[in-house]
Amino acid sequence: xxxxxxxxxxxxxxxxxxxxxxxxxxxxxxxxxxxxxxxxxxxxxxxxxxxxxxxxxxxxxxxxxxxxxxxxxxxxxxxxxxxxxxxxxxxxxxxxxxxxxxxxxxxxxxxxxxxxxxxxxxxxxxxxxxxxxxxxxxxxxxxxxxxxxxxxxxxxxxxxxxxxxxxxxxxxxxxxxxxxxxxxxxxxxxxxxxxxxxxxxxxxxxxxxxxxxxxxxxxxxxxxxxxxxxxxxxxxxxxxxxxxxxxxxxxxxxxxxxxxxxxxxxxxxxxxxxxxxxxxxxxxxxxxxxxxxxxxxxxxxxxxxxxxxxxxxxxxxxxxxxxxxxxxxxxxxxxxxxxxxxxxxxxxxxxxxxxxxxxxxxxxxxxxxxxxxx
Numbered sequence: 001x002x003x004x005x006x007x008x009x010x011x012x013x014x015x016x017x018x019x020x021x022x023x024x025x026x027x028x029x030x031x032x033x034x035x036x037x038x039x040x041x042x043x044x045x046x047x048x049x050x051x052x053x054x055x056x057x058x059x060x061x062x063x064x065x066x067x068x069x070x071x072x073x074x075x076x077x078x079x080x081x082x083x084x085x086x087x088x089x090x091x092x093x094x095x096x097x098x099x100x101x102x103x104x105x106x107x108x109x110x111x112x113x114x115x116x117x118x119x120x121x122x123x124x125x126x127x128x129x130x131x132x133x134x135x136x137x138x139x140x141x142x143x144x145x146x147x148x149x150x151x152x153x154x155x156x157x158x159x160x161x162x163x164x165x166x167x168x169x170x171x172x173x174x175x176x177x178x179x180x181x182x183x184x185x186x187x188x189x190x191x192x193x194x195x196x197x198x199x200x201x202x203x204x205x206x207x208x209x210x211x212x213x214x215x216x217x218x219x220x221x222x223x224x225x226x227x228x229x230x231x232x233x234x235x236x237x238x239x240x241x242x243x244x245x246x247x248x249x250x251x252x253x254x255x256x257x258x259x260x261x262x263x264x265x266x267x268x269x270x271x272x273x274x275x276x277x278x279x280x281x282x283x284x285x286x287x288x289x290x291x292x293x294x295x296x297x298x299x300x301x302x303x304x305x306x307x308x309x310x311x312x313x314x315x316x317x318x319x320x321x322x323x324x325x326x327x328x329x330x331x332x333x334x335x336x337x338x339x340x341x342x343x344x345x346x347x348x349x350x351x352x353x354x355x356x357x358x359x360x361x362x363x364x365x366x367x368x369x370x371x372x373x374x
Contacts (some may be wrong), residue, residue: 001124004035004126004308004310006200006305007072010235010255011038011041011146011239011260013058013082015059015266019063021073021329022261024329026332029320032072034309037202038068038076040078040340041058043283044059045097051084051085051086051140053139055277056276058082058266059085074121075106075128076103078094079106079115079133080136083141084138084150105119106178107202108132108149108150109145109148110148112143113145118192120132124199126312129195129198129200132203133202134152134205135217136204137150151202156176157173160176186224193230198232206218210283210284210314211239226252235252236256237255240255240297240299241301242254242350244254244347256321258302259322267345290336293326300325302330303319303343306366319369321342334365357372359371
């Protein structure tokens, strides 16, 4: 049996006249994969009413479904903080358009049971199950027994005073996973593992736009997921890369960063005048509203996860470094491009700052990732 390849990337969404352009440079690499995963960040619809509390309401034209499929994607998560930006009708459209384009979608549905259902694809007799959930959930975006939405993996936040006798000093931030959501997630992973060779957890989570930092709840959820049977954890949402960790020999990519996603003003031309966007800019001093790419330079670093599957198991894991240009389109990098090493150095730096245990070894046109000392 030949080796199979799992490729995975972060956020994907477009709202432009030429939809194919945003994936044109990455498509030749993506098409080499057998299992090709991405986070579908915006609903695929031209219908629905904007959610009143959406900070940035996003949606991509329905035609983007076919563009994504032709670029090489075959399995995607729709569990995220934009899935319900235009209500249940746009979510329903997304599932219909995705299926029509040949995409297998997971993480959201007409009710909680549908949202929890793993997205399963098979290649050469090997089955991959993607269990997709979201921790980033505006009010009402989570699915219930009777309401459409995303499969939830919520977290709680507590503020611990460090100096109790010093009013006004900054607290320590503690986060904890929602126990019922975590229990359901572990059940779903165990069920998926019983019916598939490989289980990937796709999770929309984390601290957006702030370099390196990982929430306490993220580590707890990731470790529990692997203990339940997940073979790899694919995190996204923060819009920048975060470090990589290993638990029981399984890789946890805390954030895959942006991949092929248009700038905020492509979805809402007035967004930069909003109070919510000004508050977002306070998180990272490197926003540049005078540039075509307004997001901080850190968001330009990205990657394509590459996992080698042999005899129904992941035997090697790593990534192909990539770079996002002013046109928001990702370009996979060649080893002789200085930015190739720049992505590796960035991951080493942010990983070390969080005490993560990944080692990065360039190997031809990709970078193998292993536990330090392995």
